[in-house]
Amino acid sequence: MAIDFRRFAVAITGFCTFLNLYAPQALLPDLSREFGVGPTEISSMITASTLAIALTAPFTGAIADVLGRKRLITAAMFAVAVPTVMVALSRDVQAIVVWRFIQGLMLPPIFTVALAYVGDEWRPAQVAGVAGIYVAGSSIGGFCGRLIPGVLSEVIGWRPAFLVLAAILLIGAIVVATTLPRERRFRRSEGFVASGRQMLRHIRNPQLIAIYAVGFGVLFNFIAVFTYVSFHLAAPPYDFTPAKLGLLFITYLVGILCAPMTGWAVTRFGRRGFILVLMAIWAVGLALLLAAPVSLIVLGLVLCAGCGMLCQATSTGYVTATAHEGRSSAVGLYVSSFYVGGSVGGFVPGLAWSVAGWPGVIALAAAVLVIIAAIVAVVWPGREGGGRKAEKAEDRKRATDDRKRKTEER
Numbered sequence: 001m002a003i004d005f006r007r008f009a010v011a012i013t014g015f016c017t018f019l020n021l022y023a024p025q026a027l028l029p030d031l032s033r034e035f036g037v038g039p040t041e042i043s044s045m046i047t048a049s050t051l052a053i054a055l056t057a058p059f060t061g062a063i064a065d066v067l068g069r070k071r072l073i074t075a076a077m078f079a080v081a082v083p084t085v086m087v088a089l090s091r092d093v094q095a096i097v098v099w100r101f102i103q104g105l106m107l108p109p110i111f112t113v114a115l116a117y118v119g120d121e122w123r124p125a126q127v128a129g130v131a132g133i134y135v136a137g138s139s140i141g142g143f144c145g146r147l148i149p150g151v152l153s154e155v156i157g158w159r160p161a162f163l164v165l166a167a168i169l170l171i172g173a174i175v176v177a178t179t180l181p182r183e184r185r186f187r188r189s190e191g192f193v194a195s196g197r198q199m200l201r202h203i204r205n206p207q208l209i210a211i212y213a214v215g216f217g218v219l220f221n222f223i224a225v226f227t228y229v230s231f232h233l234a235a236p237p238y239d240f241t242p243a244k245l246g247l248l249f250i251t252y253l254v255g256i257l258c259a260p261m262t263g264w265a266v267t268r269f270g271r272r273g274f275i276l277v278l279m280a281i282w283a284v285g286l287a288l289l290l291a292a293p294v295s296l297i298v299l300g301l302v303l304c305a306g307c308g309m310l311c312q313a314t315s316t317g318y319v320t321a322t323a324h325e326g327r328s329s330a331v332g333l334y335v336s337s338f339y340v341g342g343s344v345g346g347f348v349p350g351l352a353w354s355v356a357g358w359p360g361v362i363a364l365a366a367a368v369l370v371i372i373a374a375i376v377a378v379v380w381p382g383r384e385g386g387g388r389k390a391e392k393a394e395d396r397k398r399a400t401d402d403r404k405r406k407t408e409e410r
Contacts, residue, residue, distance in 0.1 A: 006121065007130060009180035011137030013114040016077055016172040017107055018141035020084060021049055023165060024100075025227060026150035026246040027158050029234035035093045039231050040350035046227060048097045050219070050342035052104025057335035058199060060108035064332075069117045069183045076109035077173035081166040088162035108335060111138075115331045117183060119320030129263030131317040135309050143252040144168075150246020158242075199329045208330065210379035211318050214275070215334050216341035217372035218311050221282075221365045223345035225289065225304055229297070232358045238294065251301040258306045262313040271314055272380040278314075279373040282307035286366050290359060312338075 024031065024045045032042040064072050083103035090096045111134075118130045145165070152161035202208050226249070233240040233248065240248070265274045285303025288296050316334065323330030352360035 005179040006181060007133050009176050010114055010118060010130060010134050011140075012172050012176050012179075013073060013077070013110050014134045014137035015141035015144075016080075016169055016176075017111045018138045019145040019165060019168060019172075020080060020103060021107065021145065022046065022142060022226070023145045023149050023162070024096075025230060026146045026242055026249065027153055028227070028230050029245070030153070030242050031093075031158070037093055039228070039353060040347070042093065043227055043346050043350055044097050045093070045100050046223065047343050047346035048101040049104030049107070050223070050339040050346065052101045053107055054336045054339035054343055056105050057108040057112050057339065058329060058332040060112050060332055064109070064113040064116060069113050069120070070180055072109045073113050073117070073180065074173060074177045076106050077169065077176055080106040080110070081169040081173070084162055084166040084169060088159040088166075108332065112332050112335045115316055115320065117180075119323075119331070120183060124321055125267075126263070127317050127320050131320070132262035132313045134316075135262070135313040139252045139254070139305075139309060143249050146249040146252075147246040150242045150244075150249075153242050198325060199333065202323060202330045202333055205322070206379065207322055207381075208319065208333070210375055211315050211322065212334055212337035213375050214311065214315050214372050215338035216344075217368045217375075218308055218315070219338045219342035220345035220368050221304070222308050223342045224349040224361055224365050224368075225286075225301070227346060228349055228353055228358065228361045229289070229301065231353070233294075233297070248298070248301070251298060251305045252309075254302050254306040254309070258310050262310060262317065265310075266314060266317070270381075271318055272376055275311060275314060275376045275380070276373060278307040278310050279369060279376070282311075283366065283369055286362055286369065289362055 028039070028042050028045070031045070032039060035042070060072075080103060083099045083106070086099040087096055087103070090099060115131065115134065118134065119127055122130050148164060148168075149158055149161040152158075152164060229248070230240075230245050232238075233245065268274075269277070281303055285300045285307065288300030288303065291297060291300070316331070319330055319334045349361045349364055352364045356363070
């Protein structure tokens with residue numbers, strides 16, 4: 001059986017994105033002490049990148065709808081190594097925040113466009129499964145992005161650790177450039193104005209808005225829990241070191257096991273039913289985070305990570321299945337909503353932390369979980385209309401487009 005290098009390349013894009021995005025997370029308590037700032041201020045290292053992504057993702061989608069997929073993905077993967085190096089060379093928190101913001105600007109051309117590539121190049125029935133592979137790669141990247149700086153910071157310091165991350169990014173860019181085929185089914189937009197009109201149509205689509213709202217809540221909870229658990233466990237009686245905090249994020253690896261089952265679960269239970277089950281399990285995970293034993297906290301993080309990643313894979317696949325035109329801009333709007341949630345999730349829980357500590361952060365995350373579960377229960381359809389017939393119709397349309405493309409090439 002021939003190896004599908006496209007799937008491997010899609011996984012690498014997820015890996016490289018999340019290798020960068022949350023890299024400082026395991027280091028935050030130590031960086032807070034080194035620079036003499038509080039948890040809310042030092043967490044701006046995370047918020048800066050997520051805010052940059054939220055601001056630029058929709059426009060990245062519009063650019064990709066005009067210029068194409070692969071060239072944008074690979075160019076961004078090479079470019080993102082530069083601010084990673086500059087973070088290592090920065091001398092104060094403000095400089096780090098600036099370079100993290102610039103780094104965030106370069107991430108949407110990688111994963112937003114990669115997800116649109118998935119929506120274009122795979123059959124509708126396969127999209128959720130391939131999106132799951134992307135999330136699995138993201139899980140490994142998220143874990144390595146926290147583990148590598150956490151462990152290396154105790155051996156060679158956090159600055160050289162970021163240089164190691166930059167080297168890994170360059171290797172990943174070379175791999176994607178050589179293994180990801182050029183898009184075949186992509187149809188360029190008629191221009192930026194036409195792409196903008198598509199974005200306006202997406203915003204008026206209530207089904208897409210409901211998906212975007214879920215994305216907001218998913219990353220809000222992710223950032224809230226996985227940022228402030230570091231402060232919780234770095235304090236007495238736990239006194240975790242950066243290396244231990246980095247190892248804590250091994251819980252992210254549950255995504256490798258769970259994400260590929262997304263396609264099967266969606267087909268079996270429907271998107272709404274599957275998401276609601278995940279929300280119930282996620283609530284159990286939040287409750288476990290209030291326990292004292294580290295073993296129960298780790299179990300709670302496993303449940304939160306697994307449910308969050310499955311929700312992300314399901315929602316992302318739903319965007320590409322719902323938007324029949326301008327998929328890059330549709331995914332870009334989803335990513336914007338997702339990372340607005342992450343930016344708010346880095347700041348607002350800090351206020352809850354200052355008022356009520358770790359229990360306050362968990363209570364806030366639980367409230368957000370209830371809201372997004374209600375949105376799914378009320379707005380998302382129980383079973384996607386059209387089912388197999390819709391998939392066959394889409395396949396016929398793609399076959400027709402392929403024939404037209406080949407005719408034009410001749």
